[in-house]
Amino acid sequence: MYNKLIDHGTPVVAEEERTAAICTKEQASKLVIAAKGFVLIIDLEKGTSKQVFFPLENKEYPFASFNSGGLFYTGAGKMLLVLDPFKECFVDYQVIENGEEIVGFSFAEDSEGMIYFTTYPHCHLLSYDSKSQHVVDYGSMHAEEKYPGTVALDTHGWAYMGIGTEKRDIIAYHLITGQKKSLLSSHQRQKGAGYVYLGNDGTVYGHIEASDLKNVLTASQWLKFSQGECNPAADVAPSSFIGTGFQKVHIPNESNYQIEHYSLSEGLVQISHKDSGIQKTIHLIYHSEGAELSSLFLAPNGFIYGTSMHPLQFFRYDPTKNSLQNFGALEKGGGGNICAYASHENLLVGVAYAGGKLYVYDLDQQSSIPRLVLEEDQIHRPRCALALSGTKEVIWGGFPGYGLVGGALAIYNMDTEKQVVIRNEDILPFHSTICLSELSNGDIIGGTSVEAPGGAVSKEQDARLYVLDRTTMQLKCSFVPFNGTREIIAIYTDMYNRVHGVTGLGMYFIWDTEMNSILSGKDLSSYGEPIRSGFVYDEPNHTLYCLMSNALIAIDVKQPCPEPILKKGLEAKASSGTVLFNGRVYYGSGSHLYSVSIE
Numbered sequence: 001m002y003n004k005l006i007d008h009g010t011p012v013v014a015e016e017e018r019t020a021a022i023c024t025k026e027q028a029s030k031l032v033i034a035a036k037g038f039v040l041i042i043d044l045e046k047g048t049s050k051q052v053f054f055p056l057e058n059k060e061y062p063f064a065s066f067n068s069g070g071l072f073y074t075g076a077g078k079m080l081l082v083l084d085p086f087k088e089c090f091v092d093y094q095v096i097e098n099g100e101e102i103v104g105f106s107f108a109e110d111s112e113g114m115i116y117f118t119t120y121p122h123c124h125l126l127s128y129d130s131k132s133q134h135v136v137d138y139g140s141m142h143a144e145e146k147y148p149g150t151v152a153l154d155t156h157g158w159a160y161m162g163i164g165t166e167k168r169d170i171i172a173y174h175l176i177t178g179q180k181k182s183l184l185s186s187h188q189r190q191k192g193a194g195y196v197y198l199g200n201d202g203t204v205y206g207h208i209e210a211s212d213l214k215n216v217l218t219a220s221q222w223l224k225f226s227q228g229e230c231n232p233a234a235d236v237a238p239s240s241f242i243g244t245g246f247q248k249v250h251i252p253n254e255s256n257y258q259i260e261h262y263s264l265s266e267g268l269v270q271i272s273h274k275d276s277g278i279q280k281t282i283h284l285i286y287h288s289e290g291a292e293l294s295s296l297f298l299a300p301n302g303f304i305y306g307t308s309m310h311p312l313q314f315f316r317y318d319p320t321k322n323s324l325q326n327f328g329a330l331e332k333g334g335g336g337n338i339c340a341y342a343s344h345e346n347l348l349v350g351v352a353y354a355g356g357k358l359y360v361y362d363l364d365q366q367s368s369i370p371r372l373v374l375e376e377d378q379i380h381r382p383r384c385a386l387a388l389s390g391t392k393e394v395i396w397g398g399f400p401g402y403g404l405v406g407g408a409l410a411i412y413n414m415d416t417e418k419q420v421v422i423r424n425e426d427i428l429p430f431h432s433t434i435c436l437s438e439l440s441n442g443d444i445i446g447g448t449s450v451e452a453p454g455g456a457v458s459k460e461q462d463a464r465l466y467v468l469d470r471t472t473m474q475l476k477c478s479f480v481p482f483n484g485t486r487e488i489i490a491i492y493t494d495m496y497n498r499v500h501g502v503t504g505l506g507m508y509f510i511w512d513t514e515m516n517s518i519l520s521g522k523d524l525s526s527y528g529e530p531i532r533s534g535f536v537y538d539e540p541n542h543t544l545y546c547l548m549s550n551a552l553i554a555i556d557v558k559q560p561c562p563e564p565i566l567k568k569g570l571e572a573k574a575s576s577g578t579v580l581f582n583g584r585v586y587y588g589s590g591s592h593l594y595s596v597s598i599e
Helices: none
Strands: 019-025 028-033 037-042 050-052 064-067 071-074 080-085 089-095 102-109 115-120 122-131 132-142 145-154 156-164 169-174 179-181 193-198 204-210 223-227 229-232 259-263 268-273 279-283 292-298 304-309 314-318 323-328 337-344 347-353 357-362 371-375 381-387 393-401 409-413 419-420 432-438 444-449 465-469 473-481 488-493 498-503 505-512 517-523 532-539 545-549 551-556 567-569 576-581 584-589 592-597
Touching: 019 259, 028 071, 028 259, 028 268, 028 532, 071 115, 080 102, 115 145, 115 229, 145 204, 156 204, 156 223, 169 193, 169 229, 169 465, 169 488, 229 371, 268 498, 292 337, 292 532, 292 592, 304 337, 304 347, 304 488, 304 576, 337 371, 337 393, 347 393, 371 488, 393 444, 432 488, 444 488, 498 532, 498 545
Parallel strands: 019 064, 064 102, 102 145, 145 193, 292 576, 337 381, 381 432, 532 576
Antiparallel strands: 019 028, 028 037, 037 050, 064 071, 071 080, 080 089, 102 115, 115 122, 122 132, 145 156, 156 169, 156 193, 169 179, 193 204, 204 223, 223 229, 259 268, 268 279, 292 304, 304 314, 314 323, 337 347, 347 357, 357 371, 381 393, 393 409, 393 432, 409 419, 432 444, 444 465, 465 473, 488 498, 498 505, 505 517, 532 545, 545 551, 551 567, 576 584, 584 592
């Protein structure tokens, strides 16, 4: 049994709500909440709920939804979905094969009842006729931006699309003639997103002051749109959408109910009646396969810590007792995850997406949850953290926010709870540090990515390794290990000051820092994808392990030129890594925590 793969269970049995709408029919109202792979239909009068899974075992995330004529519209992956919540079944679904990754990024309706929706990443506009179930693709509405966060139709045959994030825009498109134009001048095309919506008076309103895809409800200058033009608006009519982000709900005017709060992870919906003001809470029951796991960390107290993703919940595993404990949600955690950890004595630091949150956890207080200390949006998507030797400091890095290229580094002091931020422009412009290590003299090794996951356009072609002087924090040197490599996923410095690394394409390499040369390189992509935080060192045996999605690779660091060899294939595919404890490597596979022996 010791040598076998062990499934230690699902640390977080919960789902995250992604979008919702109230559907009305003959005075009846049902709230539909869409999540990964299913919808939950809630009868607001009876307080009951019904779970309906997506067709064809589709387990993609939805992003937006819409109600029209009692039907619920959403998208998941490449699939457009139409649900009749009163029949409790999907009445249509279509896989849209137009080269796009996400269908249904935003929804709207015209005065004739035609449904319109958008896609990611090329901002296509499409229409859906609920009577004929016919879909029309009008093509891409923008050549550069990727996020069509909002769409609305006027009564003159014009569609308007609010777009971001690197350079915001609002596009007007005439459905009959195909005329397409930007409504913003070149100096208005700054970082952010355009925002449009159909008011309950039939007029399209919007603004250009959304700082990201969620902050869309306030503006100093509102606009109204008609016949392909926009003008300042003194007053605006309310939208049928309330809330932002994954708490956005489409509520038709004819509904008798208002949604105060809803959460699948909490398992409840709080509603109020518009006329009587009476409030009530409906408790939700649904089946969940569990939330996928993020990176793991073995703390000095012998426990393994981690979080789930969508929703973020903090858990602990005791390997000596084979027991899991879920501590629940973190302050402002939302749908993010702690991506990387570092520890010093009794303090554990975790850095989290979204918004570059830094949490501190007292390992002596085992019943508490991590405390939110600060937020740094220059590292909106953290990827790495390292406790600096001889200090009580943690250095961490990652990607920037929406519309930006190149993330910062930050050095956090555990005693003062202050930090210093180093911009990417002061290290490697347009690079984001996504893995960190340390040389014996204290100098810092960083591995970068040139990707821009927040919707901007990459400015560099090749990821780099670099060395920072620990005393001055100035760049000493940098180089490209392999041309055409976009990311260096993980690095580890061995006792000989050699840096072991693996790229995003699965190329393993060793960099001899003394000779400043690559000793060897080997393609590991046949073993699957490299796993972030995938290096773990077995000190007694001088063996470095590299976790790939389908295999565990062993590297004997005592050798002058170590060769990676297959240790064993993984029966359960790895998706997050990894810690080594008592002869077993622990990793995440989807929502499950697994371990495999290295013996």
